[in-house]
Each structure stands twice: as C-alpha cells, then as structure tokens.
Amino acid sequence: MTQKPLRENRKFVTVSGVPIKELYGPADVNIDVEQDLGQPGEYPFTRGVQKNMYRGRLWTMRQFSGFATAKETNERYRFLLDNGQTGLSVAFDMPTLMGYDSDHSFSEGEVGRCGVAIDSLADMERLFEGIPLDQVSTSMTINGPAAVIWAMYLVAAEKQGVSLKDLRGTIQNDILKEYIAQKAWIFPPKPHMRLITDIFAFASKEVPQWNTVSISGYHIREAGSTAVQELAFTLADGFAYVEAGIEAGLDVDEFAPRLSFFFNSHMDFFEEIAKYRAARRIWARYMKEKYKAKDPRSWKLRFHTQTAGCSLTGQQPENNIVRTALEALAAVLGGTQSLHTNSMDEVLALPTEKAVKIALRTQQIIAYESGVVNTIDPLAGSYFVEALTKQMEEEAEAYFRQIEERGGVLAAIEQGFFQQELADAAYNYQKAIETGERIIVGVNDFVEENETLDIEILKIDPQIEIEQVKNLTQLKESRDNRQVAATLQALKEGAEGTANLIPLIMDCVRAYATLGEIVDVMKEVFGVYRERPVF
C-alpha cells in the first residue's frame, strides 16, 4: 500500500455534511407528539400516509427499465413481471427524452442506448404488447415531451380496449427539476407549465387514477445536492405546480390528490429517513394551511424512491449490492409507496438481467425476511430521528424563504440559483472524497490495486439504431400523411390559442404522427429553452 488509510481521519457528519452529535436525548426533541407526529394515515402524516402502512399493502416494487427497441424492452418487462415485480417503470432513450425521432441527426449513436426508443404510437403498442394496461400500473420517466408520450400511452390503452378511467400510473412531467438538475427540457418554462396544467385538467376528468406529476428530488440529488436541498427544492417545485394549477383556474382539490413525489435514497441512513418524514409533514401543512386544500388526499405526500445511482462505484462493483440494500431499507423505514433498487452494474452500463434480479430480490428480502414491515414508522420517537426530522424541516423552511425572496422558483431558475447551489454541493462532496474527509470504500480507501472487473456488461447492438430508423421510415410511408398533416395543423392552432392540448395531441398520435413531428409543431409556437451554464 502506497496510500495511507484515511479511516483514522473520521468526521462525524452526514453524507450532506451536517454535523451529528454524539448522543441525542429528550432535550433534543422539540416536538408536540400529537401535532407534529399524529397518527399514521392522518394529518400531518409524519408517520406515513396509510393507516396500516405495509401491513395493508407492501410498497410497489418497480424497477426502472428500458433499452434498445420496444420489442427488447417488452421482453424485459415480461421477465420482471414473471419474477414478482408489481409495477412497470419505463426508461426512454435520450432522443425520446428530448423529443427527437430516431432518424434525427442529433439522435445518432443515442438510439436505444440508455432507454427504449419510442418514435410513434406503433412503438408504444409494441412496448406493451401482451401486457393488459388495466392490470399494471406504469410509471414513465418523461418530462419535456411528457404530454406526447402520455397521449401515446392513452391511445395504446384505447386500442387494447381499456378504459382510460381504469389506467393507473405516473408520468414524471416535472419540468422544473429539468431546468434545475436533469437538463432534459424542450420549451421555455411558460409553455411547459401550460402543458402541465393541461394535463392536470384532462386527467382530473378523463384519467382520474393517473399521477400527473412526479415531483422529483431524485435528479436534484444525483446532480449533487445535499439531502436538505433535495427536500427543499423538490417541495418548492411542488408548491409551484400547485400555484400554477390554481392560477389556471382549477380547484386545488381537483388536481392535488394526483400529485406524487419521487425521492432519492442516499447512503446516510438516518438522514434519509428523517428527510421522508419531514417531507410529509411540510407538504401536509402547506397544502392545508397555505393552499387551503380541503380533501385530505391533497395533503398526503405519496412518494416513489430510487436508491442513489451517484453513490455507486465502478470499483469493486459487487459492493453496490450492499449500498443499495442499505438505501432501500432507509426508504422503507421512511414509508415509501414504491421503490426502485439500482443494480450493481449501473455505474458502468445498463444493467444485465442477473444484476436486475439481485436488485429486485433485495427488496423482497427486506419485505419478507427482515421484519421491518411488521410495525408502522418504527423509528418514531427516536431522539435522533425526531431531532433530525425537525432540523431538516427548519432548514427547508429557510430555503423556501430564500426562493421566495428571489421571486419564486421560475425566477430562481433564471438567476441560476439552484444550479449554483448544486454545483457548489457537488464540488464540496468531491473535495471531501479527495481530501479523505469522506471515505468511499474501494475508491479512496480499502482500494484493491490492479483490480480487474469480472462482471458481465450489457451491450446494446448498434444494429438497433439502423432497425429503428428503418421501421420509422416504413411507418412514414405507410400511414395516411394527409391525416397526419391535418392533425398537426390543428395542434398548431390549438397551441397558438388557449385550448387544452391533450385531446389535440391524442389526435396526432392516433394518426401515427411521430414524437419529433408533434414536438416540432409545438417548438414552432413555443420556442426552445437555452441555459446559461454555471459551475
């Protein structure tokens, strides 16, 4: 060993750099048990959104998955369902996420690489072939072109003979965190917000069981934020959607019950649990007191969790199984409604079937072997957990005030506020690793010299792109192109006016207009977003 072990140099701070005391006692817990904790399933939901939590129903085990073409991904979905997975979660490739067709020059080399390629309704039908859409709940990680992809899903369900009223699932549709963190935007904020409120209005009448936004802290955390920043920025985004819905003339209780959340679970076990508990309490209070929601369903913060991709290491990748298990356990103890566990190889490539299976089994072991599901919110009353929950709540409030002072979320985005906060936090995290203040096993300590990798890596065949483009060309030749042009023209006129765009987009989709064609029409009217990068 040439390198001196760093482990003697320990500091007692969370993964977010928050100092932790040696011992917590009653004096650290400044809460009113009745008002601040309450009962499970009751306001302010600190102890969980359901009365019986996992005794009633376990969380949904939902592995995010998608690669190559709709055919390959359909096979992976059937594999996961056969192995006891209980919900689907679609990963799209970069061109789809950005609203480009597979034959666009920007799509070269990206088709089917980090998700499945969807160009038109034909691909969507293929993706769910043999999977009755009234029998599964489907989550789709799609933001910029969310309205279009959702319309494709709705029409695919229609074609299966399934009523829209029976569809269950989620579209991520969280454009604010795209500007803040994930960076897969298309239009400027205003028209994007309009599309989102159009979705709220359409879903509340036609697709009542659908979660219309998954307000996402996951990507904010992956982009480098601390736990408190994830908590505060995500909830601030949530408030911005509520305000947009109210401004669009909707009653808050019409759409708020269908808002859901998506959080990260990073390595600091108790900090994560405290984060989820604080999130529920803050959301309930704001929804009831500030936004005057009357329906208790509007007060409930329901959330999906994904273990932290950014906590995984390329070094000694099998260790990632252990990291993921700890993170998954924190999510369960924090009361998550659904969970994705990362596969050990995801830092290197898309996961292999074997790696995905271990990740799913990790959830099953927590659910069926560990005993943690037997009682509700088992960490409530822990001096440490309650103190940390309260502290995170107060720190989030401080961020809300800062955002308010900047003129709200959209103004703060324009000022680069969130982006700079994230860049700073990411840099501090990296520095802490490089100075050895933070130990990452296998990376800066417990390093194996000349490590060679002996796990299998999933390869995407470059032939996929050629095939996808060929199918797209055939589609464009075989469909009724006059119908395509007419529906696109109607969409354009709708976009120029104030019509709800969802039915118009569904008409384009039915005519097999492509994702890129539909997005281009809206780009003509709405323009495109450009970021001023900060680092």
Added chain:
Amino acid sequence: MHQGKRIRVLLGKPGLDGHDRGIKVVARALRDAGMEVIYTGLHQTAESIVAAAIQEDVDVVGLSILSGAHMTLFPKVAKLLREQGADNVVLIGGGTIPQDDVEQLLAGGWVEALFTPGTPTTELVEWIEKRVTGQKD
C-alpha cells in the same frame, strides 16, 4: 509552445446527454488548478465543439458522455479535429464508459485518455499538466 501560458481547456457535452454534475466538478477543479476553462454547456454537436476548440485555441478538449453514445461521439470529434488541422489538440474524456469500450477507443487512437467514475480530479489535473507541458513521468 505554451511555456508560461495558462493551459486552456475546452470542456464539452456532445449529444443529448444532460448529466452535467461531473463536467462541472471537473471544470471547477481545473480552474482551481490555474487552467483556463471554457465550458460549452449542454447539447452541443461535434461540429460546434470543434469550432469552439479552434476559435478558442485550446490545448485540450475534454468530452463528458454518460448516455452511452461514446463510441459514436469520440470518433466523430476526433475526426473533425484532424480534418480541420487541429490535431495538436489533446482529446480526452470521461463518463460511464465500460472498460471494453475504453480500450477500443484508446487503441483506435480516438482519444488520448479516458477518466471514468471515481477518478480523483487531482489525477486529471496532473495528467493534463504533464501532457501539455511535455513533461515525462
């Protein structure tokens, strides 16, 4: 040729990939190490990156790719640099790139070095300084 001059580095995100945490950390680390850093921002084409590299007269171009499109994008940028007479520019990169692909890109001469997740920024700084000032190990 660059004795006494600050090392100039262009950092680019080619393609549609929006993962910019890594490149921003690298940008800051290189800047803190005294280099001049130009960051292109997201969603750049190979053409726009090469044009910027030539216009800014940089010593090094660093690409960050986490979308799996590395086998297409590195060769594309490398070829364009050569075609436009900028083959003195050092091309490096980073991202989620499996080992087999790393070896293939290095062996093909498309890129001089690839820094995958877990690489300390100090290692990167040292590599660039040695390579640009022509010092040997």
